[in-house]
Amino acid sequence: MSNTIKILIGTRNVAKITMIEKAFERFPAIEFLSLKDFQDLDDSSLVEGSDFKKNAHMKSEFYFKKTGIPTISTDQIQWLEKYPENNGFIVHIRKLANPNSPRATDDECGIWIENLVKKHGPSKGSFYYAISYTDKTGTKDFVNIQKEYILQGEKSEKSNEGYIFDRYMKDPETGEFRINQPEEVAFSKFHDFVKQEFIPKVFPQLLDKKVF
8 A cells, every 4th residue: 555645736836846845855755746737727716915824825725626636835925134114024026126017027126126235235034935735634824934144236147037036145154145055955944844843743644764
């Protein structure tokens, strides 16, 4: 009898998919499915709002109801110590970068970040991740705060669509751009969360090595 647990990753964002898959590598009993496995799935009615926790919750429930497959979904928000609004939380940078466009480009967002740094100076910052998991028993919601970096005006030559801030955030200890760091370093707090919080609360049986 197979002990494999199949989970759908409820996002089309490649960077988030990679983050989740890498963080769960130490738990080989979990097999991930992607939305590409459901070619006929229509998610055009799924519209995200400004609350990152509600977005993650909504997406995990939506895709579970559509597929019947237990689903994990995430959404993130950027926090900056020197950002003067919303207690430092930046909601919808693409709308801030270009209010006249339905979706500002990464370059427009980069200009917005550079102007923000010019105005307020370098700032401590981190990502807050909402993670929701839905199965037949209901939905479990989590919030995980990532490693702290320094947002400044210089940017990395490397880009990663969907994570614009990563190009401008430097590790205060090494001076490396976050985007240039290995997955297990840049997302170390998420890896810790999976092992120390998600697995014990959702799949405690996987802590028993006999499962593998």
